[in-house]
Amino acid sequence: MALEHAILVSLLEQPGSGYELARRFERSIGRFWTATHQQIYRVLRRMETDGWIIAEEVVGGRPDKRSYSVVEAGRDVLATWLRDPVQPEAVRHELAVKIRGAAFTDAAGRTALVAEVERYRATHEATLARYLTGERRDFPDPGAQDDQHRLQHVVLRGGIAYERMVLAWLDDVLDTLRGLGR
Amino acid sequence: MALEHAILVSLLEQPGSGYELARRFERSIGRFWTATHQQIYRVLRRMETDGWIIAEEVVGGRPDKRSYSVVEAGRDVLATWLRDPVQPEAVRHELAVKIRGAAFTDAAGRTALVAEVERYRATHEATLARYLTGERRDFPDPGAQDDQHRLQHVVLRGGIAYERMVLAWLDDVLDTLRGLGR
DNA sequence: GCTTGCTATGCAACGAGTTGCATAGGATGA
């Protein structure tokens, strides 16, 4: 129900094609909103039909592309949405289910889960490292930022805080799993 | 693709009807896996057809109900799933999108967003309070727990850590929003 | 020269998840 809005924000920050948006969703925006290219292309066409964005055909590149920009109606839609109440997040934390499920498996299954949690922990460690690198690169001087960068920065700080929290919790999980059965 | 597994874990912890499961998903399990009663009823029927669970008709109560329990085949499915790699979480954080979107609205819109973040913060404060109350009630003596309770407890500690992280971040967000435009 | 990979877009089919509505008995309260 809100992929449209994530796309509006992304296009306002920087106009671009469906392909470019898909790449951004793998990086920056994808930290808090995921989408496949299929979904993005479909929603872009609908947004264009509804008059929220306009496309400019760019025939220079190897394959031609359609670069989208937000128009007035799109800005209005965004402004209205910003005033709507924030929906409670729909959490889907598969690992938490597995941890509680570990009570119903045998010792070999738990050993396998420990290994899986370690692997999972490594991916979050890598994500944190990426965020910190990106922070040093994009926000080297927190004192001298315009509004847009300050807002992007505070969202990134949220991502960093999340990853640190997850890492600390996963250590707690590993201790707990290893200490089972006395 | 994994509501089945969340249901298996919940039914292993405690057999119950579709309605009871729906209530649990609003409380305990719903902290990390959401589902409506519609979805739960549909999946339960499929799981019964597939022979993962069996239903017992309970005709005593006001409306009759079907109480489900996990059978051997269901345990096997769960054990296999526990060994599968954990999928990276698909994050959907609407508030983060709105914060970045605040760069493209006017002063009145930002004031409205501050109020909304404060309301949102209050809901998370209430959630944290509920978790802490539940922790004192369900896990008063961390030294003397069986495996199932230790695992439930570590998942709850994850929820508590998450809520604390969110609250601290929302304070950061409020400071940032209030400090915009110098 | 051939394969592989990247940019760039899209169709078709399916499965997951939501929303609105319906039923029906029992309890609670004005």
Added chain:
DNA sequence: TCATCCTATGCAACTCGTTGCATAGCAAGC
């Protein structure tokens, strides 16, 4: 007594999101 709420289950219709596949030109490497 009548309205409202809670337990308990379910249908139908819809939208959201994923997966597999297809196309097509250009670049890079073997």
